[in-house]
Amino acid sequence: MTFPAWYSTYSRRLFFDMHLPDWTRPGQSAGDQHALREISTRFEPEELIKTFVRARINVAVIFAKCQYGNFYYNTHIGHKHAGLGDLDFLGEMVKQAHRHDIRVIAYYSNMWDTEAARLHPDWMAEEADGSYSYNRWPTMSLLSPYRDLVHSHLTELMTNYEVDGMWSDILSDLPTFDRYTRERYQQDFGEDMPRSSQQPGWINMVRWQQNILYEYLDGCYQLVKRIRPEAAYIINFYGTPYALSSQGLSFKHLKLSDMGSSEGYTEWQGLIFPSFAARYMRSGMNGGPFEILTGRFVHTWDFTVRPRAQMRFEAFSVVANGGAISIDDEPYQDGQIEPAVYDIIENIYSEIERRESVLHGAKPVPYAALYVSQKVRELDEVLNRSKPLSVGLTPVSNLNPSDSDMLPGCLGTFKALTEAHIPVEIVDDRPESFATLSQYKVVFLSNILTLSTAEMDALRQYVATGGALIATGATSLYDDQGTRLANFALADLFGVDFVKRGDFTFPYIQFHDSPITQNLIRRPLPHYMAMWEIKKNTDEVQVAATRRNPLIETSGQTYYHNNQPPPDVDTGEPAVVYRTYGRGRVIYCAALPESNYARLGHEPYRRLIANMVIWAANELPPIRTEGLLNTEIITNLLGKDWIVHLVSGFPQRSVRFGQYHTADTIEEIVIIPNVRLTIPPTVNAVYRVPSGEILPIVRTSTEASITIPSIEDWETLRLVGDFE
Template sequence: MLHRPNTSTDTASRSHEWYKSATRWTQLTFAEDDPEKYDPEFWIDVFRRTKSNALCLSAGGYIAYYPSEIPLHYVSKFIGSTDPFGTIVEGARKLGMHVMARVDPHAIHADAAQAHPEWVAINKDGSPREHWAFPGIYVTDALGSYNRDFTTDVIREIVSKYDIDAVFANRWQGHGVSYSEDNQRRFKDETGFDLPLKPDASDPAWQAWAAWRRRILTELVVYWDETVKGIRPHASFIPNMSGSSLMEFDLSLIQKHCPILFVDHQARQGVEVGWSAGRNGKRIRATFRDRPVGLITSIGPEEEYRWKDSVQSGEEIKLWIHDGMAQGLFPWFTKFNACVPDDRWVQPVVEAFNLHADIEPHIDGMQPTAEIAIIDPSTTLRHWAPEERHIAEQNDLGFYHALVEARIPFEFVSDQVMTAETLDRFKLIILANAAYLSDEQCSAIEAYVQRGGSVVAAYETSLYDQVGKPRTDFGLANVFGAHLTSSTRGPVKNTYIALSGPHPINIGYDGAARIIGGTHLLAVNAEKAADTPFLYVPDFPDLPMEEVYPRQEPTGAAVVARDTGYGGRVVYIPFNLGEVYWKVLAPDHGRLIANAVNWAFGEDHRVRIDGKGIIDIAIYEKDDALVVFLVNLTNPMMMKGPLREAYPIGVQTLSVALPKGKRSAVAKMLVKGQECTCRIVGDRVEVEVPSVEAMETVHLTWHS
């Protein structure tokens, strides 16, 4: 018997701020044969056990899981007289859950492609783009009429028929350049360029295409959101934006149309670190500090071989959720295939979600805080093809990892929102390799320095303008206290930098006269008032072995350090320090990054945590309370998942500067549920955490 969807709910009773109470998400992505095999009651029970208060459920697009009436909207051949989408929606609503319908418009079946060839993406040779993973179906053109017309009809039908709060679109942004006649004509008319034949950040046609695509996709978000709201005024269209820097879209329109955001970075892949989950949270906050954001976590591995119906280890699942939670992302888990051949994921998700439910009230209304920020270089990264951006991000990843290892708390700030108000929240900003910066962005950083801010920068930062045009000198030359004398060269092997005179930036290298250098180098002339704690060792051969020795004395600044005269400090490092550290993880490079940051910071950090092990730190604050998350990353599998088991670490001493006017504090460990002793040491309070298993969260309340 056909299950009739619930259409009787008065949409006016649904709050326009529904998303604020949607903080633990279950996502169920149907496989086509699920309708005749799956057990709806199993999933209702999962909703209860995980304390999920929101659901994302497959509805339509490539396959409809409800009785769609739209021509060429393929309905699952296993649906029979049932309505699997409507059944689960009704069950979730009875539990008081919010519901978001998932659509996936990235592919169509052969009959639709034959009837509407204009819906199909076109290859360079003019052939229709067959799907890379499933022959016989076709990839859609995201920038043409398929999304604008057909997908809009699907969204309209779902929102009209079902009691939902939002529509979520997956894989809606397209897969590469589509060379359709319509795209070629529109692009040529609007930009004057032919469609680019390959990704190339320096190609004006590629830059124009990236901007053109960004505009069309942004307009599509607005159009779909207005379509949804025209039927259910409280509801929203929520695009899957894949990454977390939001560089693909017009931020003002996201501000208006996307009240809640999601990061689709579902698990570790290859050599990756557990802090990657939390990094996503920091990057979203770099642009939208106050917007609620969820982290989509897969219960299966995310390796290139796509074992989508398998299960990660329980500790790996929990690590991803915990680190995202610590850095401000509410949990969302996703399961592909409603039939469950392996249920080992259920209990770990239950434990992680229940922990979030326990901690959530204690951080409600609190804001993440830090004294240091890494600048997220969106202006640079957006010129790279999405599939190649990881190459451009390696400098940032190296600095990120070095700060985690050094236990230095920090946030992100997007270079798209570098207002005085945003920058002045931090005493120091880091530009690991913000190669592309506009004159306005450079001016904002220079003004920040003149207001007393400090800077650590490296490699090609500010060497190009916002469209990639090379400058003859750094846009931030006055900030660096250094001027370009020779452009980037490399890759080079067997390079070194030599310690040059005593300086806090080169401490900790006892016994060494030189350390590893970079693989891509710039030559700079440091101003007379600046210090040069490291100098380049001129190149010498790496073979034959008998020839491996330096011929010349060290010369040329490899690190430039100076007091700004405005109360801050600046360090500039003219080689790819972050990239080499990320690839090689030489401890000398990690120390150099930490030394540079600590010296430029110029004072004791407000929050310090001393102890053994690798931990990811997050700090939240409101009024007379402060919360510190300690996520334990210490494990032999730290940089190659999946994690086998959590390795507890021993005593951690948390030291926090007393706020002005406060003389004492009360502290509690929220995970263990225990009070802990506070000691006043000078103008700081110390809290001893006896041990940390997967995660601990310390809640401090200040008293006068």
């Protein structure tokens, strides 16, 4: 797929976020407000663009239509915000921005539109109980005549304005049960729609609504391209593992997005999320251009200003992983901006600009692949029974009684591998994605409940020809409708058969001497949910760990101290097994150390995950160091050289009370002295970027290393070699 160069090279972006009510209109304040209150009355496009130029911004998302249904250009179809008066805000922003080579992408809200809902209440979506979908923002049905109105809006906008793209938002408010959707479902299936994830047919209904959303997006995409073929059509992809599959978006919709885009706000999903979101979107776009949004706010849209050190960390985490960074700012109600925000953006974007020669065109060096699956997302919504966060002083012993634990498994694996400085990318269940498996030394299947025949054939072939596979929990134990199978579908690969889910909800892992358990504790390690009982089906399997049951199973009448009973004798039954298969290696773990690590953060879980990956890969990671858990090491290929980024962030301690805790905050840029890295012996020279300082290489008979005198929050190195 070819695309204009700016899609990937204009990586310093601003999301100018402005859903502004027009209280002169009925329905935009529930009757509580009637005066304009200066909203939208003081926008100054020329001054705004001067500020953008100073802040080194080269792409800006500017609103065309907000979630209130207000327009910010001279529309002849919709309602232009009254506060703008004669000002064509979008038009003036485009004109001023293009004078300075700043690209302008027009924002458009799809499913949320207060004005359209007021004028056409019969076009609104409905909740499962039949009530109108009016939780803060009214949701519109994409199968109602509202779709035609959207097409009219897009036609007017793309015809009259030389925007460089369209940012298509609010596409994740499914499912809906309005009459238009019910009639279409009845027409397609001859039966009523299921109303709950616990009703038969829910998974098929979710997949059907994904197809309806694809149909809607395809119509918008084709319309935009017909009028302005060079304009980018961009979907706001709220479809990471944090989103329910029934909300609508999946990777297949990204075929209709010229670049990937996802909100990566750390106040929503933690400081690890910008890095994860970047790799997730890179996979979704099959290596194509993408952006990640981060915010200027401590809590989303609360008009605070996040510390500069944290905004730097979040932005650098994205660009080092190959993405464009788009910082979300919101003007005050009258259209004026907070100058301090743009001082910080200038600081960040100047740093990025100095490194762009080693950012653009760089590709990740493949080592480990973390497998994700849309089918597993769908099953997780039906099967997952995770217990709500406890307000007690200790976690409950059985954190999740179900077989499905997708989000903690995925994020726990990612956290463990990045902290262990093991390069990891995302591979998913689309044929074009899992066809790339051969690039990786090892693939990690964290409780991937269901796999298609094509996926399983590809995995067997991958391992037989020298790849390595790690699988945990209930991987391959379900069909794609959520029915548990009698045995693992990959039992031949694992070398073990499924017996049953364990009876004890607080078992222990007991490690034994093996290549996988070097430097691991020999005391029993608790597992905060039942494990899977297995038995060997081949003598080729070796055991690295066994299961120890607890002294008792806790009940209301029988308990030990605070419900975490101590370990009983070793059962001798396998918990972690390993084997060779063809020319490759396989590990099966009848536990979920990754889910436990995500929830509990205990070091032995991370060490087990890292040890499994390194043994399976049969090769050490390319860049290694000791410690530096708060530093992410990203290794990319540019030409024949490696570009290595070290991105560091040191959050402050938090206060916790009940279910509340202090937001993750980074206020200081910490200087770390004398950072030693082990590097490949084939490296000829190492330069610091952008300074060009040469770092001496120390060589011994077994390894090569460098020592960086000190690093701050972003260190970039160029390793000269022949790494093609």
